[in-house]
Structure formats: structure tokens, C-alpha cells
Amino acid sequence: xTNEQNIQQSTQQNIQQAGSETxxxxxxxxxxxxxxxxxxxxxxxxxRVGSRNAEPPFVWEDPNTWEAALExxxxxxxxxxxxxxxxxxxxxxxxxxxxxVKKGARRLVLLSGRGEEGAVNSENKLKESGADWxxxxxxxxxxxxxxxxxxxPVLAGELVLPTADAVEPFVDxxxxxxxxxxxxxxxxxxxxxYELSGPRSLSFGEVAAELxxxxxxxxxxxxxxxxxxRAGLRENGLPVEFADLFALILDGRNAGVVNGVKEALGREPxxxxxxxxxxxxxxxxxx
Numbered sequence: 001x002t003n004e005q006n007i008q009q010s011t012q013q014n015i016q017q018a019g020s021e022t023x024x025x026x027x028x029x030x031x032x033x034x035x036x037x038x039x040x041x042x043x044x045x046x047x048r049v050g051s052r053n054a055e056p057p058f059v060w061e062d063p064n065t066w067e068a069a070l071e072x073x074x075x076x077x078x079x080x081x082x083x084x085x086x087x088x089x090x091x092x093x094x095x096x097x098x099x100x101v102k103k104g105a106r107r108l109v110l111l112s113g114r115g116e117e118g119a120v121n122s123e124n125k126l127k128e129s130g131a132d133w134x135x136x137x138x139x140x141x142x143x144x145x146x147x148x149x150x151x152x153p154v155l156a157g158e159l160v161l162p163t164a165d166a167v168e169p170f171v172d173x174x175x176x177x178x179x180x181x182x183x184x185x186x187x188x189x190x191x192x193x194y195e196l197s198g199p200r201s202l203s204f205g206e207v208a209a210e211l212x213x214x215x216x217x218x219x220x221x222x223x224x225x226x227x228x229x230r231a232g233l234r235e236n237g238l239p240v241e242f243a244d245l246f247a248l249i250l251d252g253r254n255a256g257v258v259n260g261v262k263e264a265l266g267r268e269p270x271x272x273x274x275x276x277x278x279x280x281x282x283x284x285x286x287x
Contacts, residue, residue, distance in 0.1 A: 021074025023184055024105070026050035026058060027081065031143050032111060035177035036077055040184065048073065060092055066099055075107035075184050076100055078126065085118025086241055094125030107132045107190070109183045111176070114139040114195055115253040116245075123193075134183035135193040136176065139254045142198070142275040143173045145211065146284040154211060155287055159221045162229040163204050166249045169197035169257045170207075172270040179264045194260035198269050201255055207272070214276045215285050226250075 023040055027033035028049030040047045048069065050058035056068035060080060070076075078096070080089050097108055110126050113119040114137040123135050144150050153159045176196060183189040202210070208221040230243045248254060261269040279285070 022046045022048050022072050024048045024050050024058075024069060024073045024076045026077060027079035028054070030079065030081075031141060031147055031173050032176050032180065033077065033079055035173060036180050036184070039177060039181040043181075043185070045185070050076075060096075063092075063095065063099075066096055067103065070100055070103040070105060073100070073103065073105045076105050076109070077180055077184060078108055078110045080111075080122065082239055083116075083119075083241070083245065084113055084122040085116045085244075086239070089118070090121035090125050093122040094128065097126045097129035097131060101129045101131050105131065107134075107184065109134045109136065109180055109189075111180065112137045113245075114197070114258075115248050132187075132190040134189045134191070136179055136183065136196065137193065137260070138171050138176050138196045140168050140170050140249070141173050141176070142170050142270075142272055143279075144170075145207070146275075146279040151284075154219055154285055157217060157219050159204055159208055159219065160224055160232075161204055161221070162224050162226045162243065162246045163249050164223050165203055165205070166252065167201040167203045167206075167255050168249055169199070169201040169254070170272055171196045171198050171261075172272075172275050174275075175261050175265075175269050179261060182264055189264065192264075194264050195258040196260040196269070197254075197256075197258045199257060199271050201257060202272060210272060210276055211285070214273075214280045217285075217287075 023045055025033045025037045025047055028037045029051050037047045037049060050069050052059045057065050058069040059065045078093065080093060100108060108126055108131040110123060112123050112135050127133050145154055150159060179194055179196060205221045208219045212219045226243050226247060229246065230240045233240050233242055
């Protein structure tokens with residue numbers, strides 16, 4: 001039996017032991033949460049989506065919504081918007097985690113940021129709750145180019161970003177969802193921190209070239225300064241802290257490939273080319 005088969009067998013055994021307790025997926029309509037919810041539902045597990053439009057609603061900025069969302073919940077996928085490194089995130093995650101454990105949620109799986117010192121504070125707050133925890137660290141998603149953030153620039157044919165010649169091993173959201181689902185349903189992942197990436201590093205110029213090839217349209221990459229990018233965020237009413245996330249790319253801390261997908265799932269991560277081919281076939285960049 002291969003390592004991947006052993007993982008699948010262990011996961012199925014743990015799913016069978018999970019019983020009927022609900023799994024709360026915070027951000028269950030977002031890029032990772034939606035996919036995690038779909039996977040759990042496909043396995044026959046009861047899922048509650050945590051979002052401001054759900055019933056009951058879940059709103060990070062309103063702790064009064066947390067308790068109802070946690071009723072009858074045995075495990076939680078914790079995602080925080082806009083970012084775990086932003087001011088107030090650690091305090092919110094810590095308070096929520098304590099309440100979750102008090103309400104009976106034994107397992108907490110946190111989506112964290114790879115290479116973000118501020119995110120580590122949130123990780124520690126979650127661990128201090130006493131839950132059975134797993135931390136999944138990821139950086140820039142492939143799907144940022146097809147579902148949000150970079151989608152409009154790709155459709156417009158120009159990526160204007162403060163990333164110079166820096167490289168990033170973009171990770172696929174499908175891989176993140178697989179790892180998170182495994183962590184929510186398999187005891188082997190308790191107490192583990194997984195750092196995820198794709199199988200190779202790409203510059204934004206190389207991404208533009210790859211997307212041009214896949215879509216058959218010219219998509220260019222234009223580097224700008226961080227100050228100019230901050231000014232653009234401010235003009236569009238977006239948090240200027242997003243510019244600081246680009247600074248993490250510029251210093252090279254996440255430039256290298258890591259092996260968290262294989263450690264957790266026993267297989268290699270999905271390549272950017274495979275993502276781009278599937279996204280194009282699904283009409284993500286049709287204009």
C-alpha cells in the first residue's frame with residue numbers, strides 16, 4: 001500500500017468516527033472555504049457556512065454573532081479577513097478560539113500566511129485555546145488571477161504590481177482545500193503546521209507570459225513602486241496594508257518551494273500551468 005493510500009484509509013476511518021457534529025467553515029463562500037465546504041459535504045459531513053449572509057450569520061467584527069454560529073459545532077475551519085497580520089486579528093482569533101473550545105469545538109484548523117510574522121501571533125492565540133489545532137500556511141494563490149484581486153487586471157491585459165523581479169511559488173487553492181479537509185477529518189494532522197506552495201517559483205512577468213500563452217491574448221506585467229501602489233489602493237478605497245503583503249514577496253522570504261502538500265497528502269502540488277489551462281477552459285478570462 002502506498003503512502004497516499006495509507007493517508008486515504010486513515011482519513012476514511014476518522015471520517016467514520018466524526019459522528020454527526022457540525023463543521024463550521026468560516027468564509028465558507030470564499031476561495032478556500034467554498035471548496036472545503038464542498039469536500040466535507042461530499043463526504044457526508046454536516047457543514048455550516050460562517051459568513052455575514054448565512055443563517056445564523058457570522059461576522060468577525062461582531063462577537064455577538066459567534067456563539068450561535070458555534071452551536072453544535074465540533075470542528076472549525078478558521079479563516080480571517082482581510083489578513084491575519086492586520087491590527088486586531090490576533091485578538092479576534094484568540095477570543096473566538098477560546099469561545100469555540102468552551103462551546104465544544106475540539107478541532108480548529110487555521111489558514112495562516114506563509115512568512116508573515118504578524119500571522120504567527122494569531123496562530124499562537126489559537127493554540128492557546130487548548131484545541132486540537134492544525135495550522136495551514138499559504139501565500140499567494142493561483143486563483144488570485146482567476147477569481148479575485150488580479151482578475152480584473154488580467155482581463156484588462158496588464159498586471160501593474162510592486163513586485164519587481166521577485167518570484168513566488170504560487171499555491172493552488174484546490175491543494176489548500178484538500179489539506180484543510182484532511183486536517184479537519186484526520187487525527188494525524190493534529191499539532192502539525194503545514195507550509196504550502198506550488199512545485200515551482202514564477203515571477204509576475206513569467207505569470208503574464210503563461211497567461212498570454214493560455215488565453216491567446218497579450219497580458220503584460222508592469223512593475224511599480226510600493227508607494228505608487230499604496231496611492232492606488234488609497235484612491236480605490238482599499239486597505240493600504242495590502243501593499244505590505246507585496247513587500248513580503250520582495251524580500252524573498254517565500255521564494256523557495258516547500259513540501260507541505262506532499263507531507264499532508266502524500267502527493268505533489270498542482271502546477272500553475274495546470275491551473276491556468278483549467279481556468280481558461282472554464283471561461284475565467286473570457287472577454
